[in-house]
Amino acid sequence: MHLQLTKQQEIIRQMTADFSAREVRPIAAEIDNTETFPMQTVEKLFKIGVMGMNLPREYGGAGADEIAYAIAVEELSRACAATGGIVAAHNSLCCWPIWKYGTEEQKNKYLPKLTSATIGAFGLTEPNAGTDASAQQTVARRQGDSYVLNGSKVFITNAGVAGIFVIFAMTDKSLGTKGISAFIVEKGMPGFSLGKKEEKMGIRASSTCELIFRDCAIPRGNLLGKEGEGFKIAMSALDGGRVGIGAQALGIAQGAFDEAVAYTKQRVQFGKPISYFQNTRFKLADMETNIQAARWLVYGAAFKRQTGKPHSKEAAMAKLFASETAMEVTTRALQLHGGYGYIRDYPMERMMRDAKITEIYEGTSEVQRMVISADILK
């Protein structure tokens, strides 16, 4: 067993950390404050090949491994969780299912765009289908050479900026989850529009909107996989998504921890830096221990995914532990900052707000516990 990164993974960490420090950190507070999508940053991420990095070379990707991908999301999220989340949604939830389940024609049409300029998104969640994702109310009706979509999706990451969407809809209600199908929908297709843009507590720079389908006719050729395979496609994409969100949570925790270490070394109270006091030291020790544990769970799940073996449980455990670690570490790190942690001159309150979403999206912590326990008791 080699618990060591490859040379390429190490260099990818160096490069993405450098990118993050120079391109992402300087604007993180501002884009949070103004809810501005970091389009220029994303253009640069396309240029260096982070967007779609896991896709094979023939489609413009780098053929990167899953651990390298987790490292890239971690390093971006260390400075700005919104930026890390944009990358995670694009890669795990849009690029991957099209690569895994698409026909050669679909892959040749969409993947080169997703590695060069077009942002991707994934639409599963509905107003009445959250944790119970099987309760899809969006329907897709066969009509000649088209499918006609009607319904709506909510809380869709990247929605306002994406050009390519993987959308789930019921093709046969009588079959339950086996009646759900997946489709590739392009921005601008008639009958497809954006609804409300959400104002969020955290990851405020990412674009989160409602998607509305009103008699939206899409070509039959845009069915992804077979009819009825949609739920399986969604669940397998979410396995990868959870590795991505685990990495995002890990990055948030590490970023908050770095701030806490620096702050407690220079903040003087009672004549000494507060890092001198045992309360601070023990808190830092616990934070670091949990962060390392989260890191091994995330990289372990990424490794398992890379081998192609089933990894739903590992991905769920990584996401569950990393997101709860992010929440705990940001809360403690803010506490160590005292009043300064609570004001916007310091990044702590942003990091704490950002951490919360990782316990909710791509399956709440409760869903992760359902997945893990179902695997144990199967």
Add this chain to the structure above:
Amino acid sequence: MRIIVCVKQVPDTNEVKIDPETGTMIRAGVPSILNPDDKNALEQALLLKDEAGAHVTVLTMGPPQAAETLKECLAMGADDAVLLSDRAFAGSDTWATSNALAAAVRKLGGFDLILTGRQAIDGDTAQVGPQLAERLDIAQITYAQSLEIDADTVRCQRLLEDGYEIVETKTPALITAIKELNRPRYMSIRGIYDAFGENANIKVWGVADLGIDASQVGLKASPTSVNRSFSPPPKPKGKKMLDGTVDEMAGALAAELKRLHVI
């Protein structure tokens, strides 16, 4: 177009400490980086490649671990790389280094441009670029803050202390870059996989490959001798700080300058 970019692996001088006893650099544990001005030179070569197509070869001389720096250059987009590495090169000063580099450039055969950084942050001599141009008997433009190419003419703004001059020459030519020239790109993910993989496109040449005599390189072929190196004493603090309103401070400053017969 064929471009050769000469680079150097240097200790990150932001991290370097000087041994107060011996006056020499403590290199242990200091990360090595691609010399910053050389990175600008490489970026310029890659910009020319993006615009009009070019074959970009990176050349360095150094110990085997300098291959890491060449890999970084490949991951940024260079086509191939040559490492001059041989015990015979050890201890080379700028004179001996430019001799080895010139031999390597001749061996590479034909080029339109050689780009390199103004100077390396470890030695700060700014000599190797100009010496290389002299040895190859080609034109050189140093301190380039801009570069345009039009057929076989290269035109640069050459930064001076009090402005810049526009210098034009015919290719082949050697240009030394300063940080104002451009903003270097990042390595790409794809480039990292290729350059840091097992089949990185790096040739390693020793003295024998260059067809030069071992007596022309290395410590013995180096006329430079370092008598002593030391940290310059810190600049003393100013005599006094002015205070008061702007008018009062300006008045006090003018009076002081008059007293010193400066004005």
